[in-house]
Amino acid sequence: xxxxxTEEEQSFREEVRAFLREQLSPAISEKVLAGYELGRxxxxxxxxxxxxxGWGGMGWPKQFGGPGWNSVQQYxxxxxxxxxxxPRLIPFGTKMVAPVIMAFGSxxxxxxxxxxISSGEEWWCQGYxxxxxxxxxxxLKTRAERDGEFYIVNGQKTWNTLxxxxxxxxxLVRTDAQAKQQSGITFLLxxxxxxxxTVRPIILLDGGHEVNEIWFENVRVPVTNRVxxxxxxxxxxxxxxxxxRTSIASIGLAKRELARLKRIAAAERKNGxxxxxxxxxxxxxxxxxxxxxxxxxxxxxxxxxDRRSPAAGPEASIxxxxxxxxxxSISELMMRAVGPYALPFRREAMEAGWQFxxxxxxxxxxxxxxxxxxxxxxxxLSIFGGTNEIxxxxxxxxxxxx
Amino acid sequence: MDFEFSDEQRQLREVVERYLTDxxxxxxxxxxxxxxxxxxxxxxxxxxxxxxxxxNVPAAHGGLGFGPLETLAMMGAxxxxxxxxxxxxxxxxxxxxxxxxxxxxxxSEMLSRMAIGQEIAVLAHFESDARFESQWVTTxxxxxxxKYILDGHKGVVMQAGAANTLLVxxxxxxxAGEASxxxxxxxxxxxPGLVLDAYPTVDGRRAADVYLTGVELPVAHxxxxxxxxxxxxxSGLDLGVAALCAEAVGVMQALVDATVEYxxxxxxxxxxxxxxxxxxxxxxxxxxxxxQARSMSYLAALRCADSNVTERRxxxxxxxxxxxxxxxxxxxxxVQLHGGMGMTEELKVSHLFKRLTAADLMFGDSDTHLQRxxxxxx
Numbered sequence: 143x144x145x146x147x148t149e150e151e152q153s154f155r156e157e158v159r160a161f162l163r164e165q166l167s168p169a170i171s172e173k174v175l176a177g178y179e180l181g182r183x184x185x186x187x188x189x190x191x192x193x194x195x196g197w198g199g200m201g202w203p204k205q206f207g208g209p210g211w212n213s214v215q216q217y218x219x220x221x222x223x224x225x226x227x228x229p230r231l232i233p234f235g236t237k238m239v240a241p242v243i244m245a246f247g248s249x250x251x252x253x254x255x256x257x258x259i260s261s262g263e264e265w266w267c268q269g270y271x272x273x274x275x276x277x278x279x280x281x282l283k284t285r286a287e288r289d290g291e292f293y294i295v296n297g298q299k300t301w302n303t304l305x306x307x308x309x310x311x312x313x314l315v316r317t318d319a320q321a322k323q324q325s326g327i328t329f330l331l332x333x334x335x336x337x338x339x340t341v342r343p344i345i346l347l348d349g350g351h352e353v354n355e356i357w358f359e360n361v362r363v364p365v366t367n368r369v370x371x372x373x374x375x376x377x378x379x380x381x382x383x384x385x386x387r388t389s390i391a392s393i394g395l396a397k398r399e400l401a402r403l404k405r406i407a408a409a410e411r412k413n414g415x416x417x418x419x420x421x422x423x424x425x426x427x428x429x430x431x432x433x434x435x436x437x438x439x440x441x442x443x444x445x446x447x448d449r450r451s452p453a454a455g456p457e458a459s460i461x462x463x464x465x466x467x468x469x470x471s472i473s474e475l476m477m478r479a480v481g482p483y484a485l486p487f488r489r490e491a492m493e494a495g496w497q498f499x500x501x502x503x504x505x506x507x508x509x510x511x512x513x514x515x516x517x518x519x520x521x522x523l524s525i526f527g528g529t530n531e532i533x534x535x536x537x538x539x540x541x542x543x544x
Numbered sequence: 545m546d547f548e549f550s551d552e553q554r555q556l557r558e559v560v561e562r563y564l565t566d567x568x569x570x571x572x573x574x575x576x577x578x579x580x581x582x583x584x585x586x587x588x589x590x591x592x593x594x595x596x597x598x599x600n601v602p603a604a605h606g607g608l609g610f611g612p613l614e615t616l617a618m619m620g621a622x623x624x625x626x627x628x629x630x631x632x633x634x635x636x637x638x639x640x641x642x643x644x645x646x647x648x649x650x651x652s653e654m655l656s657r658m659a660i661g662q663e664i665a666v667l668a669h670f671e672s673d674a675r676f677e678s679q680w681v682t683t684x685x686x687x688x689x690x691k692y693i694l695d696g697h698k699g700v701v702m703q704a705g706a707a708n709t710l711l712v713x714x715x716x717x718x719x720a721g722e723a724s725x726x727x728x729x730x731x732x733x734x735x736p737g738l739v740l741d742a743y744p745t746v747d748g749r750r751a752a753d754v755y756l757t758g759v760e761l762p763v764a765h766x767x768x769x770x771x772x773x774x775x776x777x778x779s780g781l782d783l784g785v786a787a788l789c790a791e792a793v794g795v796m797q798a799l800v801d802a803t804v805e806y807x808x809x810x811x812x813x814x815x816x817x818x819x820x821x822x823x824x825x826x827x828x829x830x831x832x833x834x835x836q837a838r839s840m841s842y843l844a845a846l847r848c849a850d851s852n853v854t855e856r857r858x859x860x861x862x863x864x865x866x867x868x869x870x871x872x873x874x875x876x877x878x879v880q881l882h883g884g885m886g887m888t889e890e891l892k893v894s895h896l897f898k899r900l901t902a903a904d905l906m907f908g909d910s911d912t913h914l915q916r917x918x919x920x921x922x
Contacts, residue, residue: 143547143548143842143845143846145545146545147545214545421915424918425914425915425918428914428917428921431862432862432866433836433866435840435843436836436837436840436862436866437836439839439840440835440836442545442547443547443839445545446548450548456828456831459828463828463832531825534825535821535824535828537828537831538824538825538828541827541831544807544808544816
């Protein structure tokens with residue numbers, strides 16, 4: 143038993159750091175470290191740089207053009223990227239649809255779809271949730287009817303993250319209305335330019351346009367864009383949701399944000415002293431820090447066990463629940479740290495460009511202007527990817543078995 | 545980065561687990577707990593035969609020469625079985641403190657006897673006003689010719705009654721709160737002027753407030769240099785904290801197991817109560833606390849002997865705080881989910897809960913360690 147990474151893993155970490163030093167532009171990392179939103183171009187540019195280095199398909203095996211990293215390497219990459227202020231990759235292509243295409247797609251689909259995901263040329267979004275199908279995903283109603291070599295898709299998807307940028311969407315659709323809920327579902331890849339698709343923004347409580355509704359009206363999808371077999375989509379969907387175990391806790395991101403919290407609390411004053419010295423505030427920060435430390439070791443334990451035999455236990459759910467709770471606590475405490483200057487709210491303060499326009503300086507300290515918005519936005523963490531309550535159902539099913 | 549136990553560590557754990565499963569069932573635990581002494585000399589001999597008492601004693605003195613990771617490996621089983629004997633007090637802390645005085649022939653001899661179960665030595669350090677601050681020593685040792693004369697009061701010394709020797713800290717210089725000026729003395733149990741006010745603790749163990757009134761000791765009973773014993777005392781306590789964290793995780797595991805079993809069996813409204821989501825989520829929360837605590841018990845074992853004192857203390861305080869908080873949650877919820885049965889003396893659950901309660905109150909509770917962590921991290 144030891145905490146230290148192996149020499150090989152250490153030198154891999156150095157390699158990642160060197161890459162980040164060379165390739166990550168300050169224009170991007172400054173935004174990330176200060177908590178601003180990134181635009182589409184920032185994200186695509188970063189994906190390109192990774193791709194040029196051979197790391198575009200992170201977590202992919204070599205045969206599909208990935209670097210063939212094991213889960214420890216992916217963890218190290220995620221951690222270093224987060225600490226350096228690199229963009230968090232939009233997961234829908236690289237981490238969600240790509241593994242499904244690799245595992246269940248045809249060779250033609252693999253050749254067609256994987257390279258542009260790696261290179262950032264094609265942006266994917268997710269078509270799982272529907273207005274009536276959230277946690278109870280299998281109750282989805284969007285239907286696809288066969289018409290020769292096409293499916294005709296009708297219905298509505300919602301909570302499409304950054305669907306406004308997407309070239310493609312992967313969708314769960316109902317192909318057999320008679321079958322039991324889980325068994326009549328099919329997994330389709332749909333070109334967003336297909337006639338009949340309408341994207342409508344949903345404005346969230348922080349004022350941002352991050353998610354969308356997507357309407358399908360007689361959308362014709364070639365049968366060749368079906369992944370795997372008809373009516374077996376639920377199996378692939380579950381595979382997709384269960385695929386992510388290594389970085390779900392977002393340890394590196396939480397470390398970075400905790401450091402930002404401490405910087406803010408050191409800059410803020412209470413009775414003329416740094417807020418970080420206030421015993422109650424310091425205790426709140428310390429509580430988060432020890433919880434995060436424990437979660438980091440829990441995460442490393444999962445990686446360590448995975449090296450021997452990857453097994454699906456309740457660990458991924460534990461990591462998701464605690465990781466999101468910690469991220470939310472940090473964002474909440476950051477907002478509370480700035481006191482009344484968390485109150486002034488201008489939506490544009492969330493966007494990076496705004497801060498750098500001296501004629502439109504925000505009131506109060508610069509770092510305060512986006513904290514409340516981030517706090518509101520991050521309430522999503524315990525809701526998406528399987529609500530934390532669903533995660534607890536999963537845990538108890540595994541250990542209580544009732 | 546690796547969280548597997550070595551083969552040797554796994555073997556040790558299995559030996560201890562097997563012994564406790566076969567020989568230390570709940571009924572025997574209750575009998576020992578109800579006895580006058582509150583611990584069983586026969587069990588102590590059996591543990592010595594297994595080598596367990598020498599876990600922390602160098603091989604040169606007849607021990608196994610193991611360390612914190614081996615202690616970690618076996619303490620979980622001690623927790624699950626509610627082992628009452630003074631394992632942490634003597635075999636972990638006592639030996640660790642004595643090991644720091646390698647040049648002292650008497651200390652070496654004690655270690656040899658402790659490894660085979662012929663001597664029990666516990667640290668009598670904390671005082672009633674110290675509230676877990678190890679530098680708060682007011683007990684005085686006055687030099688008088690070839691003797692020291694000790695006067696003072698040590699509060700809640702765990703297993704003092706079981707010990708042949710108390711390792712008593714006393715000030716030979718300075719004031720309470722100062723790191724230097726603290727010396728350590730071997731005080732045989734029968735020394736005149738040493739009085740124990742003994743009592744049971746909430747978890748059914750035994751402790752005592754220790755009064756020293758004009759206790760005369762030969763100079764040779766001082767361990768190490770005069771006024772320079774605090775580092776050794778703290779190194780022993782650090783190993784003790786790590787061992788206690790590991791034990792507490794074993795207790796929590798037993799509580800989670802018992803609760804899972806109970807909600808599967810117990811029927812209300814015509815179904816096992818484990819079908820109810822409110823209870824399912826509580827169990828999920830218990831498991832999360834348990835796993836977070838387990839992670840920190842590993843950290844504590846890996847760092848409790850670190851030569852970087854700040855890093856060591858940060859890790860131990862983080863661990864003790866997480867384990868203390870987790871222990872409160874898991875213990876309270878285990879009782880809650882057992883309903884009225886959880887309140888009874890008859891069920892092991894209540895005993896496990898009380899042990900966790902005691903563990904949080906020992907060596908600094910979760911708030912104390914949270915504050916210590918904050919101070920070391922700022």
